[in-house]
Amino acid sequence: MDKYGLIGYPLGHSFSRGFFNDRFKNEGIDAEYLNFEIPTIHDLPDVVEENPTLRGLNVTIPYKEKVLDYLDELTPNAMAIKAVNVIKIVRSKDGKDYKLIGHNTDVIGFTQSIEGLLKPHHKKALVLGTGGASKAVCHGLEMLGLEHQLVSRTETEVALCYEQLTPQLMEEYSVIVNTTPLGMYPNTNKCPSIPYECLTSQHLLYDLLYNPDVTLFMRKGAAQGATVKNGLEMLLLQAIAGWEIWNK
Numbered sequence: 001m002d003k004y005g006l007i008g009y010p011l012g013h014s015f016s017r018g019f020f021n022d023r024f025k026n027e028g029i030d031a032e033y034l035n036f037e038i039p040t041i042h043d044l045p046d047v048v049e050e051n052p053t054l055r056g057l058n059v060t061i062p063y064k065e066k067v068l069d070y071l072d073e074l075t076p077n078a079m080a081i082k083a084v085n086v087i088k089i090v091r092s093k094d095g096k097d098y099k100l101i102g103h104n105t106d107v108i109g110f111t112q113s114i115e116g117l118l119k120p121h122h123k124k125a126l127v128l129g130t131g132g133a134s135k136a137v138c139h140g141l142e143m144l145g146l147e148h149q150l151v152s153r154t155e156t157e158v159a160l161c162y163e164q165l166t167p168q169l170m171e172e173y174s175v176i177v178n179t180t181p182l183g184m185y186p187n188t189n190k191c192p193s194i195p196y197e198c199l200t201s202q203h204l205l206y207d208l209l210y211n212p213d214v215t216l217f218m219r220k221g222a223a224q225g226a227t228v229k230n231g232l233e234m235l236l237l238q239a240i241a242g243w244e245i246w247n248k
Helices: 016-027 041-050 066-070 076-081 106-117 132-143 167-172 216-223 232-246
Strands: 002-008 031-037 054-059 086-091 098-103 124-128 147-152 159-161 175-178 204-207 227-229
Touching: 002 016, 002 041, 016 031, 016 232, 041 054, 041 066, 054 232, 066 098, 076 098, 076 106, 076 132, 086 232, 106 132, 106 204, 106 227, 106 232, 124 132, 132 147, 132 175, 204 216, 216 227
Parallel strands: 002 031, 002 054, 124 147, 124 175, 147 159, 175 204, 204 227
Antiparallel strands: 054 086, 086 098
């Protein structure tokens, strides 16, 4: 039986296991999808070697960037983004040797999911967070023709801090994408500290989180008239793209 799985830590929030196992059952595919909750990325080789029928892995927080050092090859998308969320495992016929190829389907899921919501006035975006997911989002925004500005808890050479988000800047950047884990179950009473009072019906708030369905970030945006969307469709689209990569 072929195996697929997810590496990350923790994995209590994971949607992928149920999604793939339901698909395998419904389509009569002889495979299973497992969660590999590894406390350190150094455990990745053990996961691959101890599961000789493992054909592919998804990668989630906090390993999308850390995993790069363990891969043999990167696709152009993954190389440009410098983050990986899908690994294809190519094994030799005797199973003794293998090659790990890193892909990024987050950018596919994000662009396809947000594109239909964009209006002519959506020209600039704030990207909240600077982790692996934010890199895919920034790359996707560039592909869609939007300028972007990173926002983090502390100011850096490439990121503003939340205290620098003035009313003028909030008006200028009418797309806001949350790539942080703030608001994810079970900590549903948290959200990024942007000035929500500056939001209007011209704003689009996109949250990569999908558990809960409506995050506090989204609720506060909707209360100001903004369009809001969670990351469930992105997750589904990137999962389907990952399955196609594993089974080329």
